[in-house]
């Protein structure tokens with residue numbers, strides 16, 4: 001199944017027809033936003049032959065799919081996340097009551113007052129890392145800071161010993177790069193989960209017998225009566241939380257600093273008013289969502305743009321394209337921490353337009369699977385960035401090492417972010 005080729009030329013010079021293959025080739029690496037715009041304008045529902053899946057690119061269509069977990073199921077993720085983390089503990093691949101039961105055990109621990117118990121860990125870890133390079137005048141902000149901070153915070157939150165950071169990073173990396181992969185990378189990820197599960201088991205057993213202040217204890221002794229976490233489920237949850245929350249937040253921090261250091265005048269505004277870090281974080285997630293797309297499975301016959309989609313078909317929603325939809329965000333390629341059309345406050349699970357006439361970015365998804373770590377990620381990025389800006393004077397991108405960026409897949413593309421500064 002697939003749409004008929006449209007033919008007849010497109011708004012893209014030199015390109016006859018907008019197709020999903022355009023979203024992979026060399027042209028996409030050079031001008032991703034032009035290609036995504038043409039897709040939104042001329043072929044808002046595309047068939048991707050190589051992945052045997054549909055793709056939607058407009059903000060409204062992406063939102064409709066994400067908000068409707070009855071017609072569009074997450075069970076397709078049993079084939080990706082479920083294989084790596086084990087089916088028992090992977091809330092991302094569940095629907096309906098099973099999903100709600102798993103989610104309500106952990107989500108409240110990562111929000112509001114209860115998240116507040118963990119916030120001092122963020123500042124302490126950020127200061128510890130900054131101390132390692134603050135006298136040096138040069139740092140790889142991605143490798144030495146952004147990728148280390150969220151993992152360290154999660155290690156502390158879960159209650160693992162800090163000394164095990166290197167082992168935990170190794171398991172994290174292997175699981176992260178296995179998601180959506182096949183072959184050796186997938187095998188590596190499954191093995192890493194098994195090793196981590198074996199390592200975590202004594203801690204889970206200990207916290208079951210005797211509750212402490214860490215996240216594992218809080219989840220095990222949660223008052224949610226409908227569902228009791230077993231050891232295997234806890235092992236899956238530990239792997240999922242460690243993986244979901246680290247690289248994503250790391251890339252958000254690095255992208256935010258890259259955007260600020262390459263957009264004249266914006267960092268100065270933050271020096272004058274640190275409350276604007278919340279704006280910088282929201283605008284970064286809009287401009288560069290760390291996860292550029294998300295997958296669902298069609299479970300009821302649905303019609304999108306005149307085309308019938310059948311149960312069992314896979315559909316990708318492009319979060320990157322939705323966040324750059326000019327019908328929602330004017331001049332979308334511009335990074336602007338004062339953008340009037342973006343919601344800057346705490347994200348809303350339903351996303352879309354708020355009562356103030358601003359729309360939410362979709363980097364955390366929307367609807368029932370909306371990211372449970374959204375407040376934690378925001379707290380990590382903003383607290384850590386305040387610590388950085390307090391310590392590093394006149395930070396600037398190192399002239400000899402500009403990061404290689406493909407905006408369409410920044411998560412995979414940025415290999416380092418070398419920054420120079422004057423020590424305070």
Ligand code: HEM
Nearest residue numbers: 091092244245248249252290363364365369371372373377
């Ligand atoms: C900037 C950082 C982050 C980004 C961009 C991000 C993005 C996302 C997205 C797009 C989803 C929705 C997946 C779907 O619709 O199927 C999601 C779900 C999830 N995220 Fe995050 N995330 C981030 C940080 C975190 C953190 C810090 C945690 C730590 C706990 C976390 C844990 C999860 C979990 C467990 C889910 C699954 C929720 C469910 O299926 O109900 N994420 N995240």
